[in-house]
Amino acid sequence: MDNTYKLILVEDDASLGYLLSEYLGMKGFTVSWAKDAKDALLKVNANVFDLAVLDVMLPDMDGFELSQKIKSINPQLPFIFLTARSLKIDVLKGFSLGAVDYLKKPIDEEELVVRIHALLSRLSSTQPEEGQVSSYQIGDYTLDTDRFSLRYKDEEIKLTGKEFDLLSLLAINMNQLCTHKEILTTIWDKNDYFNKKSLNVFISHLRKHLGKDPRISIVNVSRRGFMLRVEERK
Template sequence: MDKKYNLILVEDDASLGYLLSEYLGMKGFVVTWAKNGQEALLKTETNVFDLAILDVMLPDMDGFELSQKIKGINPELPFIFLTARSLKIDVLKGFSLGAVDYLKKPIDEEELVVRINALLARLVTETEEVPQLSHYEIGDYTLNTENFELRYKGEIVKLTGKEFDLLALLAMNQNQLCTHKEILTTIWDKNDYFNKKSLNVFISHLRKHLGRDPRLSIVNVNRRGFMLRVEEK
């Protein structure tokens, strides 16, 4: 991570707040931890943050109310809700108030980091218009991200939407591991058993689509994830 992103974490549970702030700090983020809504508002008034992570259940005000007060201070600050409540109406309320993501407790720290990085990358792309590659060379194949086509020596290889998204993620990380969690949270928005089964099916499809070039392989790396391996000529 080149830039040190500043996060404000609002969590009244001392154990979870300490755990998340330490873990995020180890991952390269600068974390300010507030234990209640009023403390969070004071810190938001005196500091510039890139992202707010808000617990819904706080002692002095709920996270929904806090998010609206933070918007009054910094309308552009994106926020993620953390909650132990799993009611669909709460999730919908969070998104209706402008949340960019919503994670249910117990929090998986690794998944939280993946989601934060994905969100910050998306926000940077939207605000700074970071140029993206329009195509990727994958051996004798070309993946065009503007017209959503995979071509083999000029011939179009038909892909479904999910197949294209999955191949694009692997192509962006050629010869590097993409973990199951990274793939599932990016493509399916949820890391669970059923989506992992679907992922294995889509990997099988992509192996067939890429089968014309013997230098290409999608490798299962120690049950941790997949790698698009491209051997040199």
């Protein structure tokens, strides 16, 4: 149910922060509002949240740096960026750091709620249920769907929520093509230019994570999509 979802909102603008926290509260979310990065980190350390909504421009630390510090505390916490900047490089930087979405200011409160509902619904649907596969073997790697992690021998590799979702989809369809449309609509909820660029960034991340087993490759099928290919051991 929506009222079980706990959000942390990080916004230094007092008027906007108050407006968004009150509006989200009216829509059934439990909202903890932090006015700067220091306060946000204290709250993340002390509480469990389902989603973080981060302003990019903060007085003590930019939202990009804050997102990385939050991930070091809770690697699985998804986050949305709020930004007044519309440069492609800023948007792509947000996605490359693991953001699940972004909204440009001025914020449309109704759109924000719709985006949050869609994201939390999708993220909930990707949680492993009873009877589902608890792990996937990818060459010498194991993708653990209970711990949301990737293991290589005795090493555990931390994955962002987006990396985990993407690798899970590729693993389910191992040695088969996953089209751009299928990936983007499943993982990003939207097939557009920015998300396609973000997809390429995350594919690059996964290739690095899987780089210790030469039998594994993520193949770019020109203009069609990607395939997680694992060659048989010789």
